[in-house]
Amino acid sequence: MFSDSELDPRALSRLWERQWPECPPFAHWLRDHYPDRWVRFHSLPDSKRYPDNEAEYAVVLDRHHTLLSELDPGADLLVITAEWTDTAATTPQRWPRRSQVAPSARHWRTLIEEPDDPEFRAYTQLYAELRPWRPGIIDAVLRAVADDEISGVILGPSDLRWLYHPYDGGADVILPTRSERDALKERHRTWLSKHPLGF
Known part of the structure; x- marks a missing residue:
């Protein structure tokens, strides 16, 4: 749907609103807005949260690679990264690590979360x-996520037919249909949480 030269903010916003109209692109909101198509996979055995050595990083990356390859983004992977600021201006940023692992990313849009106390906007x-x-x-993005150096990452194909949100400890996947979600879940049952709600 996009080529690199055509990845402009307005086109991406229109695509997002067409594919995911119930939820703005807050990565941590996706599972609550699309619970019937959501599944969470843990990135280490026994639901261990953080890798301690290169062998464990290899497991984390292998699970991400496996899931993304099965989802099949096609020729290109859309990579959305997030940063937080105290005002609507894009600088100064709180997490400079984002620009280190995604230096070619272009600013797409600004979202505002409205807390009860405006002081914490x-x-x-x-x-x-x-x-x-x-x-x-x-891999640089995924390692930074695994180390909790960045968050709010969303990955997807260029048509945004599915969404993949890696977090420190695993990944939330939102599939186009419940049956596709169930099939992916079944293929990787050992990577699922033992929590009754799937967290």
Whole structure:
């Protein structure tokens, strides 16, 4: 749907609103807005949250690579990364690590979360880019997520037919249909949480 030169903010916003009209692109809101198509996978055995050594990082990355390859983004993977600022301006940023692992991303849009206390209002700055898909193409992003150095990442194909939200400890996946969700879930049962609600 996009080529790198065509990945402009307005087109991406229109695409998001067409594909995911019930939820703005807050990564942590997706599972609550699409619970019937959501599944969570843990990135380490026994639901261990953080990797401690290179062998465990290899497991984390292998699980991400496996899931993303099965989801099949096609030629390009859309990578959305997030940053937070105290005002609507895109600088100064609180988490400079984002620009280190996604230096080519362009600013897409600004989201505002309205807390009960306006003093704690936060501005989420979203950045987007297309990367030619192959396993390993976003390992720097995934390692930064695994280490809780960045958050709010959303991955998807260029048509946004599914969404993949890696977090420190695993990944939330939102599929186009419940049956596709169930099939992916069945293939990777050992990566699921033992929590009754799937967390």
